[in-house]
Amino acid sequence: MKSFGRLVAIVFLHGVAAAAAASHGTRPNIVFILADDHTTQAISCYGSKLARTPQIDRIAAGGMRFDHAFCTESICSPSRAAIMTGKYGHITGAKGWTHYDRVRNQTFPEALQAAGYHTALFGKYHMGENPPGFDDLAILKGQGRYRDPQLHSKGGMKGYPGHVSDVITDLSLAWLEKRDPNRPFLLCIHHKATHMPWTPADRSAKNFLGVTLPEPPTLLETSKAAARSFTRTTIDKLLRWNRELAWPEPAPGLDDAARTRSIYQQYLRSYLATAQGMDENIGRVLDYLDREGLAENTIVVYASDQGFLLGEHGWFDKRWMLEESLRLPFIVRYPKLVRPGSSSSAMALNIDFAPTLLDLAGAPPLAGAQGRSLRPILAGATPAGWRKEMYYRYYPEELGIPPQLGLRTDRYKLIHYDGLVSNDDGTTTQSTKGMRPIDEWELFDLKTDPGEHVNLYHAPAAQTLVTELKSRLARLRAELGDPEATAQRTHP
Numbered sequence: 001m002k003s004f005g006r007l008v009a010i011v012f013l014h015g016v017a018a019a020a021a022a023s024h025g026t027r028p029n030i031v032f033i034l035a036d037d038h039t040t041q042a043i044s045c046y047g048s049k050l051a052r053t054p055q056i057d058r059i060a061a062g063g064m065r066f067d068h069a070f071c072t073e074s075i076c077s078p079s080r081a082a083i084m085t086g087k088y089g090h091i092t093g094a095k096g097w098t099h100y101d102r103v104r105n106q107t108f109p110e111a112l113q114a115a116g117y118h119t120a121l122f123g124k125y126h127m128g129e130n131p132p133g134f135d136d137l138a139i140l141k142g143q144g145r146y147r148d149p150q151l152h153s154k155g156g157m158k159g160y161p162g163h164v165s166d167v168i169t170d171l172s173l174a175w176l177e178k179r180d181p182n183r184p185f186l187l188c189i190h191h192k193a194t195h196m197p198w199t200p201a202d203r204s205a206k207n208f209l210g211v212t213l214p215e216p217p218t219l220l221e222t223s224k225a226a227a228r229s230f231t232r233t234t235i236d237k238l239l240r241w242n243r244e245l246a247w248p249e250p251a252p253g254l255d256d257a258a259r260t261r262s263i264y265q266q267y268l269r270s271y272l273a274t275a276q277g278m279d280e281n282i283g284r285v286l287d288y289l290d291r292e293g294l295a296e297n298t299i300v301v302y303a304s305d306q307g308f309l310l311g312e313h314g315w316f317d318k319r320w321m322l323e324e325s326l327r328l329p330f331i332v333r334y335p336k337l338v339r340p341g342s343s344s345s346a347m348a349l350n351i352d353f354a355p356t357l358l359d360l361a362g363a364p365p366l367a368g369a370q371g372r373s374l375r376p377i378l379a380g381a382t383p384a385g386w387r388k389e390m391y392y393r394y395y396p397e398e399l400g401i402p403p404q405l406g407l408r409t410d411r412y413k414l415i416h417y418d419g420l421v422s423n424d425d426g427t428t429t430q431s432t433k434g435m436r437p438i439d440e441w442e443l444f445d446l447k448t449d450p451g452e453h454v455n456l457y458h459a460p461a462a463q464t465l466v467t468e469l470k471s472r473l474a475r476l477r478a479e480l481g482d483p484e485a486t487a488q489r490t491h492p
């Protein structure tokens with residue numbers, strides 16, 4: 001009967017914890033789960049045919065799925081800066097690989113900490129070490145690594161044996177156990193998954209052995225646009241990272257198409273298995289909230305810093321303003337406010353996350369935040385006049401992808417590729433030779449051409465529309481305070 005005594009003790013202790021949890025009034029706890037490069041095409045509640053993500057689906061089943069959530073600036077650091085500050089990179093300084101100005105830009109964790117929240121972050125930050133706003137933290141060194149990661153905490157750098165998704169979750173659950181029960185909490189769980197080099201735990205990799213994934217119809221597409229023609233994000237180029245990926249080489253003698261198909265299968269198996277391990281770990285956190293009676297008064301957010309191309313247009317990567325990479329998964333569960341199993345087609349941006357969470361927590365808004373609180377949408381009523389367009393920037397030239405900016409409306413997308421691009425096929429991601437100027441536009445009608453295949457920019461019938469969209473782009477850019485008329489030109 002030893003276990004009976006233990007059970008009584010557990011029930012008692014849980015009762016104490018539940019009572020203490022209720023003592024901070026009605027202010028909600030927040031679990032903010034941020035994935036890296038996890039895209040909606042790989043998430044089953046978004047209709048994926050590639051894989052099941054039962055735990056992410058569980059968040060959606062209990063809350064609201066946003067079907068038109070977008071990032072304002074792709075790649076890890078600037079999107080994370082936008083998420084933390086609620087502002088664009090041209091305001092915070094987080095353009096490309098530069099970090100946001102911490103002195104001039106408060107983050108939502110800082111605001112919540114100041115409002116009395118107990119705060120912690122475990123996992124990837126990628127904007128320097130020791131960010132303000134967290135009572136406790138353990139941050140991956142740089143990008144972090146999948147196996148036996150090192151994390152920087154207030155006690156210094158420390159190595160942790162195991163797979164990074166498990167380690168980050170172990171640290172998060174241990175923190176929940178020892179948190180201050182008299183205060184509401186903010187727990188940021190920032191996964192490394194599913195960033196390259198996709199390295200699943202062995203248990204996850206086994207589940208995809210011998211699995212053949214469906215191909216996107218555009219896997220073998222070759223682009224005619226000059227701005228796209230220098231990219232090194234074609235599927236066959238993934239093998240340049242094979243020192244880290246350690247994938248088997250495609251069989252000798254394959255033609256180009258068969259070789260691309262073979263690499264695509266290896267890519268998807270690795271990516272999806274890495275996601276599966278993260279999904280399992282998300283389930284451990286949801287189980288904890290259920291077990292401790294915390295689920296009712298805890299906002300659970302699942303998001304990624306941007307989407308990713310999974311072979312569409314023949315590519316991997318995230319920098320393009322195309323739908324697969326511009327769109328990010330964004331799901332919010334909050335039983336006290338949000339109808340379970342609901343979805344919204346309202347346009348939500350990563351800069352909305354901070355204003356939303358502060359609003360829901362009853363904390364003051366961030367000064368100068370450019371995003372808006374999604375609270376009314378979460379409550380089931382999209383305000384009249386809610387945004388129908390968004391502004392996108394991508395600054396650095398990398399992987400043969402030119403700087404770009406653009407406008408996405410509820411129907412159209414206008415992209416301006418403007419800057420230098422390299423056709424260097426070297427082995428580094430930062431190219432310094434073979435630079436050439438690009439100044440090219442694309443216009444897509446997302447209603448008639450959701451796959452973004454037909455560039456209407458030069459079509460005579462589209463010229464009135466082009467003029468109107470350029471005007472809207474200029475107006476939005478001015479409203480957001482972006483001083484650059486076009487992407488920064490560094491060439492003569």
Ligand SMILES: [Ca+2]
Pocket residue numbers: 036037075076195305306
């Ligand atoms: Ca990312």
